[in-house]
Amino acid sequence: MQLNQHSRLSIAPMMDWTDRHCRHLHRLLSRQTLLYTEMVTSAALVRGQALHLLEQSQEDHPVALQLGGSDPDELARAAKLGVDAGYCEVNLNVGCPSDRVQSGCFGAVLMEQPGLVADCVAAMSDAVAVPVTVKCRIGVDDQDPTVLLPAFLTHVIGAGCERVSIHARKAWLQGLSPKENRDIPPLDYDLVLQMKARFPDLHITINGGITSLDQAQAFLAAGLDGVMIGRAAYHDPAAILCEADPRIFGVGKASVPEDAVVQMLPYVDDHLAKGGKLGQITRHMLGLFAGRPGARAWRRMLSEGAHRQGASPDLLLEALRQIGPRNDLQRTG
Known part of the structure; x- marks a missing residue:
């Protein structure tokens, strides 16, 4: 293109x-x-x-x-x-x-x-x-x-x-x-x-x-x-x-934010292996589930957990479990 x-x-x-x-x-x-x-x-x-x-x-x-x-x-x-x-x-x-x-x-x-x-x-x-x-x-x-x-x-x-x-x-x-x-x-x-x-x-x-x-x-x-x-x-x-x-x-299909979180994991692993910090990445992900059930819990877990000693990509998976199914008629969180 x-x-x-x-x-x-x-x-x-x-x-x-x-x-x-x-x-x-x-x-x-x-x-x-x-x-x-x-x-x-x-x-x-x-x-x-x-x-x-x-x-x-x-x-x-x-x-x-x-x-x-x-x-x-x-x-x-x-x-x-x-x-x-x-x-x-x-x-x-x-x-x-x-x-x-x-x-x-x-x-x-x-x-x-x-x-x-x-x-x-x-x-x-x-x-x-x-x-x-x-x-x-x-x-x-x-x-x-x-x-x-x-x-x-x-x-x-x-x-x-x-x-x-x-x-x-x-x-x-x-x-x-x-x-x-x-x-x-x-x-x-x-x-x-x-x-x-x-x-x-x-x-x-x-x-x-x-x-x-x-x-x-x-x-x-x-x-x-x-x-x-x-x-x-x-x-x-x-x-x-x-x-x-x-x-x-006019190409492809809609992406899914949950999939993007999983796809970020190897990138996060590589960044941490090079001496980077988890919060340098997760700060950009706080709004990923804006308006979705569980969005507040997602933001809180990333904000509080990413800067702790030993924070790992597992935090992303743990936070992802807080996200409920998408419901466009119910904007909460």
């Missing part, structure tokens, strides 16, 4: 969440959905030689690497490192509003410098043979998105970018925290749809506030090329990913 086809549904890059353990769980729930790493800064890879940040498993593909930075040469070198590590796409972060990102002159603040973004995209595209994509906002602060966004897209298209993920909110760099920037600025889905009409050859993925496959299917039916889901997929992964393959991609 082509990468553009995989991007019909993707899981957003989320700092401290979409690490390699999280991605492995998500891949067990959906074979087709495009997954993204957490944002990795180009400086960490090129200047800090923190190549451990690129660790991944080929079994989890397709996986895209998201980079943060604003120096074209450094981003090009970082992109090359990412491709050498096996990633099938390199994505430039032009959407994160955190103070730490602003101080490094990357993330959403780059919406104010579309020419620099274009230079970065061009340098990265020259350095690697995989797609170079951009994740952006519709604007920042007092910018007029109806003017800024088409101009921004024109720049990145001119630099060779063929796929963009648009978070359909402004980012307020002054006055709002990163958490508030995920909720307070109003969503403008219509503007993203207008961009698809204006740039029909640009592959546009919509992001922001999307919480269900029903919404995803509606956006695809409206003509958008892809849908990116973030927090909803992390907190309730089964609701988003278990039926993604048949409903969004």
Whole structure:
């Protein structure tokens, strides 16, 4: 399946969440959905030689690497490192509003410098043979998105970018925290749809506030090329990913979260054998049975037990016994 086809549904890059353990769980729930790493800064890879940040498993593909930075040469070198590590796409972060990102002159603040973004995209595209994509906002602060966004897209298209993920909110760099920037600025889905009409050859993925496959299917039916889901997929992964393959991609059958738990056991064994800790994996599994009978007991057992001395994969099986049969008419736990 082509990468553009995989991007019909993707899981957003989320700092401290979409690490390699999280991605492995998500891949067990959906074979087709495009997954993204957490944002990795180009400086960490090129200047800090923190190549451990690129660790991944080929079994989890397709996986895209998201980079943060604003120096074209450094981003090009970082992109090359990412491709050498096996990633099938390199994505430039032009959407994160955190103070730490602003101080490094990357993330959403780059919406104010579309020419620099274009230079970065061009340098990265020259350095690697995989797609170079951009994740952006519709604007920042007092910018007029109806003017800024088409101009921004024109720049990145001119630099060779063929796929963009648009978070359909402004980012307020002054006055709002990163958490508030995920909720307070109003969503403008219509503007993203207008961009698809204006740039029909640009592959546009919509992001922001999307919480269900029903919404995803509606956006695809409206003509958008892809849908990116973030927090909803992390907190309730089964609701988003278990039926993604048949409903969004038209292949395979729905997965079962209980099966994913069992399939995680060899992965957990390997992680522990290498000196890792059980909680590094199970923290991503707490919402796996959200809304199911026994979900509260599942969360409690993993939260309390994973950090105890000698915690083993058996804890997962013990917690799994607390989950009752699925009953869509009874949402408890």
